[in-house]
Amino acid sequence: MNRDHSRVRVLLLNAALGPLDYSVPEGMHVEYGSIVMAPLGPRKIPGVVWEAERFPADEIDANKLRPILEVRELPPLSAPLRRLIEWTAQYYFASPASVLRMVLSSGAAFSDKRPIVEYQLNGNVPDRMTPQREQVFAKLVDVQGTISELAYKADVSIAVIRGLEKLGAFDRSEVSAFSNISPPQPDFAKVDLSQDQLAVSTVLRDAVKARAFKPYLLDGVTGSGKTEVYFEAVAEALRQDRQTLVLLPEIALTEPFLDRFKARFGTEPVSWHSGLKQSERKRNWQTLASGEAKVVVGARSALFLPYKNLGLIIVDEAHENSFKQEDGVRYHARDVAVMRGLHEKIPVVLASATPAIESRHQVEQGNYEQLVLPARFGGATMPEIEALDLTQDVPPKGSWLAPTLVNALEENLEKGEQSLLFLNRRGFAPLTLCRTCGHRIQCPNCTAWMVEHRLTRRLACHHCGHVMPQPDKCPECEDEDSLVACGPGVERICDEVKMLFPQARTAIVTSDTIWSPAKAADFVHQMEAGGIDIVVGTQLVTKGYHFPNLTLVGVVDADIGLEGGDLRAAERSFQQIAQVSGRAGRAEKPGHVYIQTRMPNAPVIQALVEGDRDGFYEAETESRRAAGAPPFARLAAIIVSSEDNSEAMETARLIGQTAPKVDGFNVYGPAPAPLSMLRGRHRHRLLVHAYRSVDLQHIMREWLVKLEWPRAVRVGVDVDPYSFV
Structure with missing residues (x-):
């Protein structure tokens, strides 16, 4: 002091x-x-x-x-956590208090030790039922939680839950936020590793023993057993009585991970994600802060928790874009994980079958050590990949699946093997328009089309969450039965599959259907039990899952990800398709992947078909170098928004006109954002491009701190942006 x-x-x-x-x-x-x-x-x-x-x-x-x-x-x-808070605030243009709020987010730090009161339906149905009450009884079967949690899960107001509680529809119980947990056992299960796995795991175990900062890129093909390898590093941390943090990109992956972890270590790790109840969050926060929780698996926010004795950080699927937070403190968990490792003086493992170009560049610079697992575990082979040219292999009118893919699905069904159709587009159709007047139904809060979700009979905006019933007639010309769905979403593809194969058992896997670890676990158990024949899913199914009987993957529209001006579009498409292809043939049975495309000669498609990952990365890296794009230069976005468009526009112009004149530092814009209205706010963007030798943060801070704009205008800075909308 x-x-x-x-x-x-x-x-x-x-x-x-x-x-x-x-x-x-x-x-x-x-x-x-x-x-x-x-x-x-x-x-x-x-x-x-x-x-x-x-x-x-x-x-x-x-x-x-x-x-x-x-x-x-x-x-x-x-002290290491305090230094990380300072670094994150400085690097990402956030207030230190905003970063600190993520550390103390659970409320556990400020709550007393009184039990938390939770409620559960007891079967007593009131005489008078309303639609909202019926919704509660439909959605809260076997669900226990606080009144606010139950209201959120049932999608009703708190008053509805309180009213039913007064009528005796809920049982009340007190749940302690403090309890003992059984520690994982490092030698619980016998481990059978290949020679490659053994060599890599030895390096990671030695790194944990060394208690020094060292970033590793664990680069292994899909199915090579990366999880089993880094589990050996976790076991070593347990032997050292130190804590491990494992970051996963999606909470839907948590439950399958917990099962694998329990099989290896005899008990589940402590979880940290948005699906936890209040009592669970308080309990888990307390146990990790005290050091009682030895292994924590969680979403990106788990990175800022106050671990007592952290010894290892693992970022699984480290290439995933969902590690980048797009609002609030706009940090990238992969990069902050490395910085936390630096401050804590511990090893950090970035695991991926398709590493980000930024991570590969760090290896080339000598900053990260690359550990390679070149082959699938247990003799399984990589799937055969074939491109289907949709201009030649044309789907029937009104259909989206090419005849070759349909035949392959039929053969797979006859063999009793499972298939996966991948389309990274939720809902039934991305656009609803009127065939009479051409009106397109748009979100009232955003410059985005409303997406039809036929399963829930709703139109939804995937940007702000606005939901509305499907109209019976056109809102513009009021013509009835004139609205048509344009383009396919996963629901529409699933309908096509059901028409083609009425005997097949299908499942739709998106964030709309798999919104919690429990839902993910149910899906996994159904797949493992052979209860599903054909899965239709979004990027949620591209990673982490291991289904031995899944032998066929069809990519419905490989061209979606190549549209638009995103500098990472080609890389992201390659990663997604390579990852979803990796779900096929992960055991004894060989796998086959069909990629539907209208651009079979595109470099991304060619690299996937030929299995030339390194060639694709080298070409993509060189194009980035030539363009002066990350990782060879740095970008920062400035997003200006207001409910008043003229105020937003004037502020954006002010920022652009006062841009500093510094060599190697350029400012482009302002221009209306591609998504020019979001949640009722008009948006304008500027893009800053700077050489690596330039102190981007210092220049921008000196520039922006001198400016004044109306109180209703928000100006946000996104360092190392991943979204350009």
Whole structure:
């Protein structure tokens, strides 16, 4: 602590304020990282005691300082975590308080030890039923949670749940947020590794023993057993009595991972994702902060939790775009994971069958060590991949599956093997228009088309979440029976499959149907039990799943990902199709993949068919180098939004006109964003391009901090952007 023990600087959970100074009452012990409650006006808000020199401020007279009210009985935030908070705030143009909020997000740090009250339906149905009450009884079977959690899951107001609770429809129970957990056993199961796996796992075990920072790119083809390899590093961390964090890109992957983990270590790890109940979040936060939880598996937000003794970080499917957060603090979990490893002085493993070009570049620069698993485990072979030219192999009118693919599906059904059709487009159809007047149904809050979801009989906006019933007539010309669905979504492909193969058992796998780990587990169990013949899914099925009887994959429209001006479009398409292809033939039975395309000669398609991954990456990397695109230069987006378009436009122009003139630093725009309205706000964008030698953050901070704009205008900065809409 500083020499003056009677005053401290506190970083409050208030993004609008910087750190404030407080006095320390006599007899109260605080240290750097202590979680405290402090007064702010008439309120009492949480914060963390920080080193004053990290946040310089004008000295305030000691007599004017208000005292800290309370120190929470929790471990202080460690110095490495405090440095990570500072780095994340500085790099991604966020307030330190916004980053700190992710560390203390569960509320566990500020809650008392009273039990949490949860409710569950008991079968007592009230005499008077409304549509909302019927919805509650339909959606909350065997569901237990707090009133707010139940209201969210049933998609009704809290008042509806409270009303039913007063009528005796729910049983009330108290759930402790504090309980003991059984630790994983590093030697619970016998492990059978190939020579390649053994060599790589030895490197990772030694890295854990060394207790030093080292990033590794675990580069293995789909089905090569990357999970089993990094499990050996987890086992070593357990032997060292240190904690491991495993990041997964989708919560739908959590349940299958938990099953594999339990088979290896005898018990499940602690989970951290948005699907947890309040009581589970509090319990898990407490156990990882105390060091009791030895392994945590979670979504990107798990990266900022206050682990007591972290010894290893693993980022699985590290190429996934979902590791990039697109709102709030716009960080990339893959990159922040490496920085946390640096501050904690521990190894970081980035595992992927299709590594990002940025990660491969770090290997070439000598910053990461590459560990390669070149073959599938247990003698399984990579699937045969074939492109179907839709201009030659033409689907029948009104259909979307080419005859060759349909024949292959039929043969697979006859053999009793499973098939997967991949289309990265949720819903039934991406566009609904009127055949009479040509009107297209658009979201009222966004410049985006409403997507038809026939299963729920709704139109939905996939950007803001706006939902509306399917209209009976055209909203423009009021002609009845004139609305037609244009283009295919997964629901439409599934309908086509059912018409072609009425005897086949089908399943749709998207974020609309697999929204929780429990739903994912149910899907996995059905597949493993042979209860599904044909799966139709989005990118949710492209990664992490292992189904030995799945031997056929059909990519319905490989050209979708190549549309638009996204600099990562080709790379992303390659990754998605390579990943979904990797679901086929993962055991003894050989696999076959058909890629439907109108551009069979496109470099991406050719590389996939020929299995020339390295050739594709080399060509794509060279095109990035020639264009001065990441990773050879840096980008930052400036997004200006307001409910008043003229205010947004004027602010964007002000920012563009005042752009600094610095060699190697260029600003393009402003221009209306491709998605020019989102959630009722007009949007304009500027793009900053800078050489690696330029201090991007310093220049932008000096530039933007001097500008003023109307209070209703929001200006956001997205460093290393992945979305350009």
